[in-house]
Amino acid sequence: MDCAKKDRRSPSHTPIPRTWNFRRSQHLQGLNMEETTVLFRPVGENELRRIAESGFRSFPPRLPGQPIFYPVLNEEYATQIARDWNAKNSHSKAGYVTRFAVKTEYLSQFTVHKVGGSLHLEYWIPTEKQAEFNQNIVGLIEVVSEFHGK
Secondary structure: OOHHHHHOOOOOEOOOOHHHOOOOOHHHOOOOHHHEEEEEEEEOHHHHHHHHHOOOOOOOOOOOOOOEEOOEOOHHHHHHHHHHHHHHHOOOOEEEEEEEEEEHHHHOOOOEEEOOOOOOEEEOEEHHHHHHHHHOEEEEEEEEEEEEOO
8 A cells, every 4th residue: 555545544644745755665676675674764854854965865964962873673663753752842843754775784783672662673873883874775765654743
């Protein structure tokens, strides 16, 4: 099912603005999925703008005082953060879920951390390794859902 159609069922979801729009799943076409791991990251409007400035190829560096970059392992957990935190607590009242693929061999050096229930799984990438992490993203970073608070 197309993500855009699925997301329209949620009353808090609005379509992705055209400025962020590109062909869905284009970044995964032709990839050998056995060699990559699909991850998700909830982001706010400012971080999404910086991802767009990179051509949807990398995540921006962490801000001072943010020593860890934390991509998550499933869309449901990323949605919880984007919808329940970013859309309610950020200045822009917007939260987005991004999806991207990373070389599995590269990820193998990091440990998966459980930070709550069985759903709450994430990698902790030290900020000094984030540029290297970005170099191991295969294809484009895709926006799969968007949420707005009041």
